[in-house]
Amino acid sequence: MPSELAAETAQLVDDYLQHHLGGSALPATRTAQTLRRVADELGSREQPFFRSACSPAALPEPGGAAAHLSRVAAQMEADGGLNWGRVVALVVFTGTLAAALAERGAPRDEVAALAQALVAYLAGEKREWLEAHGGWDGFYHFFNKHGSDATDQNSTISNAIMAAAGFGLAGLAFLLAVR
Template identity: 40%
Template sequence: MDYKCALREETAQLVADYLEYCCRREGAQEQPASTPAAATLRLVAGELRRLYQDFFECAQNQLLDREPEQVITNVAELMDRGGFNWGRVAVLVVFAGALLEMEEQQKEEQVLHLRRETSRRLTEELCDYLVEKKGAWLQENGGWTGFHHHFAKRQSPQSDSSSTLCCIMAAAAGFGLVGLALLLVVR
């Protein structure tokens, strides 16, 4: 199997793990993360969602009438401008998870099915973007193991506060770009 196929498979597993995590019913037992990178993504995502809760709620309200796959494609293309880093990768996947929550206003039994279908389509869009357009960058930066190490070393008790601050700043820079992209998308 060539590296692109392997990277696509790993990306699909990671994205699907996170989006399924986002689709879980409130109060349902949480399934363990499928890989160390998936566990790291959940931790990073939780922090981003906590820090930028107002933004995510505003985005959900403004994007209710849009197809999530098109939104994520537009945001990914806009994020391409000005460099690429793990923070932006994390923000893009977390944003996709937030798009799944837009379906909450429908009846509960329909929501789970709709979220799973949207999750499948978003996984496909994110894989296309991350593997086809950013595959070389991901490979150069250690793939999803590199993602895990990038964030995990900054969250360990031994890490100094400056490396943790750099990690948060990288994620916030990525998030700020998504916020800007969203403003452009909803115009």
């Protein structure tokens, strides 16, 4: 795993989890701000889905969250490959799962293992995909390339997220249903 990509991925995942869990996050980079914005939008738009996906009945056994995330990532990818929308969906799923684990009183190391699993997946298993798509700079530009009008940009971002993540969410729902 190239150290620069892994370090940036870890920083972005940690920043988002701190943001999502209400902790004290460091001042966000432009990419972290974009990740927060698009993940919050997807999480808000699909809140019932993500909450049900991480309900007490859907939660993995204690200590199994990282393996559960790995299965979800594999299922989403099997449904049509990786794209930026699916990356955002995985980040939102990880944040929602981390919040559910925290509410359940899971040890902090289980939440940390969850973050490490997402970083290993993105910066390890999917390193070549990330590099081919411009790394995290590519992510930033993908979600910030449309127009200067904030309303138009938000609509475009919303449509891009849902178009890219849609089939992945269907696969996630299937995986959780057969669990």
